[in-house]
Amino acid sequence: MTGKSPKVIVIGTSAGGMQALCKLLVNIPDGLPAAIFIVQHLSVDSSAPFLVQRLSQYTTLNCKVAEHEATIEPGTIYMAPADRHLLVNNEKMLVVRGPRENQFRPGIDPLFRSAAAYFGVNAIGLILTGFMSDGVLGMEFIKRSGGTTLVQEPQDAEFPALPLNVIRQVAADYVVPLDEMGALLADLTHKEVSESVTVPADIRQEAQTAERIMTNSTMTSIQDLEEAGNRSPYSCPECGGGLWDLSQPGTIMRYRCHSGHAYSKETLLLGMDNHLEETLWVALRTLEERRNILLNMSQGETDKGNRRWTTIQEERAEEMKTHIERLRSILSKNTLSDEEQLGQLG
Structure with a gap:
């Protein structure tokens, strides 16, 4: 793949992303010869049209919510809708529900992987402020495919964990603050890439596999x-x-x-932690319910004057209480808040 094909810019961000995007778009000049695709981690009830309207106030570029199988147009900004993955495929974009990746939908990695697979050296990946590590693999895919990788300077980011995770694992081409990023993107999109790079087979294969799963629900x-x-x-x-x-x-x-479902090692560990916590809460609830039943049984035996059976049920209930207290102690000491978990990954 050579540098003569149209370029695409793919942007991934989460916490603090809208403020960063607005600041970035102000500095991108008119006439950008590339399409921009944005994945901002959103809750399922978020309004992508509202966010696109907000972005349009900071740029003269055309801003749209991405639509399934729409043709890619240079000089246009496309935002992934809530609860949908956004992929690029040659001249078209795909907006599909699909399985979560890194526990997110929309996910940054799916977009970046598809850009790496289909655009290679003409893909420009950009990671902004955020938590966790969704986007780290995507940046590596673009790097390995000959594309260009940019990361927001962590000290410039409202939430530096995501930029730091990328820098720690991928040799990014540029690490710059938002104020410098718009002009840099303009230069990169106008610059013709002379070398030819073959997209690694594993990246193309995984992109095609994910595309098939997401579009055909197989x-x-x-x-x-x-x-x-x-x-x-x-x-x-x-x-x-x-x-x-x-x-x-x-x-x-x-x-x-x-x-x-797909994971980096960090998001897999976090998913396991969350699953373990849920299991412990279920076990705690079950033990408390069992203890309540034993206490009720004990009271029933007391009413009947059966002291021997009352004592047996009380002893079993006391044993349950010991297990309950141990579980509560484990949960109170080892369960981190969402913010603490995310921060640790930085």
């Missing part, structure tokens, strides 16, 4: 996963299925189940 065959990677000893936190390690030697570890 599962990945076990055979395809066996050919793409190695079966890992881990289970998917979302569906319980087995996970395959798809990483290549010398690349960042990544996992995918045959249902289509």
Whole structure:
């Protein structure tokens, strides 16, 4: 793939993203010869049209909510709608529900991976403020495919964890503050890339697999996963299925189940932690319910004057109380707030 094809800019951000995007767009000049695609982590009840309207106040570029199978137009900004992944595929974009990746939908990695697979050296990836590590793998995909990678200077970011996670694992081409990023993007989109780079087979294969899963609501065959990677000893936190390690030697570890859920190592660990916490709360509730039943049984035996059976039930209830207190102690000491969990990944 050469640098003569149209360029695309893919942007990923989460916490603090809207403020950063507005500041970025102010500094992007008119006549940008590239389309811009944005994934901002959104709650399912967020209004993408409202956010697009807000962005349009800071730029003369055309701003739209991405639509399924719409043609890609240079000089246009497309934002992923809530609860939908945004992918690019040659001249069209795909807006699909699909399985969550890194526990997000829309996810940054799916967009960046598709840009790397189909645009190669003509893909420009940009990570802004945010938490966690969704986007780290995507940046590596773009880097390995010959594209250009930009990261917001962490000290310039409202929430530096995501930029720091990228910088720690990917040799980004540029790390700059928002004030300098608009002019840099303009220069990069006007610059013709002379070298030819072949997109790695594993990136193209995974992009096509994810596209097929998301558009056709089909599962990945076990055979395809066996050919793409190695079966890992881990289970998917979302569906319980087995996970395959798809990483290549010398690349960042990544996992995918045959249902289509995908993870970096950080998001897999966080998913496991959340699943473990849920399991402990269920166990705590079950023990408390069992203790209440034992106490009721004890009271019933007392009313009947059966002291022996009353004592047995009281002893069992006291044993339950000990287990309950231990579980409560574990949950109170080891359960982190969402903010603390996200911050730790920085």
